[in-house]
Amino acid sequence: MVVQTTDVDRSDGEYRAWLKEAVRKVQADANRSADTHLLRFPLPEDWGIDLYLKDESTHPTGSLKHRLARSLFLYGLCNGWIRPGKPVIEASSGSTAVSEAYFAKLIGVPFVAVMARSTSRAKIELIEFHGGRCHLVDSPGEVYEVSARLAERTGGHYMDQFTYAERATDWRGNNNIAESIFAQLRLEPHPEPAWIVATAGTGGTSATIARYVHYLQHDTRICVADPESSCFFDGWVKSDPDATCATGSRIEGIGRPRMEPSFVPGAVDRMMKVPDAASIAAMRLLERAIDKKAGASTGTGLWSALRIVAEMKAAGQRGSVVTLICDPGDRYLDKYYADAWLAEQGIEIAPYLELMERFLDGSAPGLD
Template identity: 45%
Template sequence: MAQDIGYAAEQDDTVREWQTRAIARLRAEQASAPETPLIELPLTDAPGIRLFLKDESAHASGSLKHRLARSLFLHALCNGRISPDTLIVEASSGSTAVSAAWFARLLGLPFLAVVPACTAREKILQIEALGGTCREVADPRTIQSEAARIARECTGYHLDQFTLAERATDYRASGNIAQAIFAQMADVPGGLPRWIVCGAGTGGTATTLGRHARYMGHAARLAVADPEASVFHRHYADRSVSRVEGALSCVEGIGRAAVELSFTPEVIDRMVVVHDGAGMAAAHHLSALMGRSCGPSTGVNLHACMEIVAEMVARGETGNLVTILCDSGERYRSTCHDPQWCEAKGFTPDDAHPALARFLPLMPDLARRAAA
């Protein structure tokens, strides 16, 4: 018996040493990674108002979810939940899974993503290229329970972004997206943002932004852009609403059928409801304007910004706005940026917010490209 106990203790020491090295590796990755850039979109006919994109596509794994995936791994490691041979499982419409696959490869861990069958093929290919495996499910509402089941049956670990996003990310610490935005905006003429605009998938990013602004005493207000089909804006208006039925949003990564534990409506100052077609049209418009492809969740964010800018202009207000460029549109060539896919969904350029043409006009050749 004494030998058995000693062997178990030796195994525990080996695992603990691996966990320590893994944590150090993640901390080193964070410390060495360059901060993502802040890009201004020059507005016309909006005196005293400036709009900036926080370009999270510049992360090594290509999206806003890089920060979240790192935090989820650190949360698990610091809680002693991951060992050198643990299967990592996550439920995701794509971008969190891509980032999780990136970090799993960094740590030499096997990774399995449970994704809706409607997920853009480009993201599935990225997950597989990073060494991950995808399990596709027909009903997007079941991805979380399916991921939990697989992790349980395989003695793996479920990252569980929808539950843990807000607690895994420390809103007080350096390195979170809110701290980065305020640090960068401090050097911008006009100063800290009047509005920060983001979407909500898990709710973790919105919660971090809202909490950090309050913690630091910033006056910035938080607007969350939410697809029409999502439950979040309904729950914001009426806390008794926790679920919606029917078709889900075509915008991958944001909007949910059920309120997630990481969604904290009390830190949000307003919700902007965005039709899927309007988000797609804004993504096309922005892609043409920037000369690079942007994803649909970024389009939803931009639509909400245009609504706020129009209101500020009408009231004679000035100030800076910041929103998030979540990921590249290259991940959505077969969906958002496929004209046939958009046509089949009934999305057209006419869905665009009229403020886009007013405040972010395209040159004629770019306008034709956006409408193509």
């Protein structure tokens, strides 16, 4: 008996040509982009401790999320999920959507960002500048379901950064952020940092850095700094994958109301809960120290990094600590840099600013 061979060929010459060109365009963007700078934060020389900030605000779309968006687009294209003429839809508080709108425009597909109404106007304008459309919802918790519904209704692709961020990036290297940090530290006094401090929105950055450190057997420890209204800290401490919190984070770009699939607790050595006032104070301190405005998520990481520096100093340890400049401060002039907004929110940053300044001039032993 002869069994009839079944052969289904779904290849399409026109689609494959489009796919090859789309992948080439995304890869070419990386090839055109120089690496981001590693800046030194001024500490007293006699401490023997160096503090660096990886300045991700210099990417073409102005934030750490440019790396993530590039990886997500390559992942979606190579999986056959992103198709010509069909929209890419993302649940995002802003910076990821800005970067994804850029890449969507680059390859010629529509882009829709689903985000909370509280997102800064500057970010919404940036998304629209890159050709994206913003779909606003009342609660940050709605973004997931609304994004999935929009994708189903339009035949588009829900990018879902909160699920795929930790797997879309090659954590073994391939010029990821961790490999870049270690390469740039190679000629520094302490080339293997004692700590790298990251903040978590999806959790993808902390997972990439931690996996790279473990893979190459470095002694570097990974700390994740979490803002007030976020569940990552509690979920990590209690080993609770179902942890949630009732309100959304006031620190845009980081903190989540639920434990996201891309947050990998087991890869992380330590977590810190950071008051919003400390985050914003540290952001303001950064401008005074190196004349650079950054967002409050950068302040969250800087506050935690300075606390680690204080612990190392008290223990007589020498070494280096690295944290990240996540995005530029000009997106938040009417928010974190506006004293009227701080007063409206009941946020008092003066005590934290004074404490950090006293620590840095040697008149306070630490930040506790």
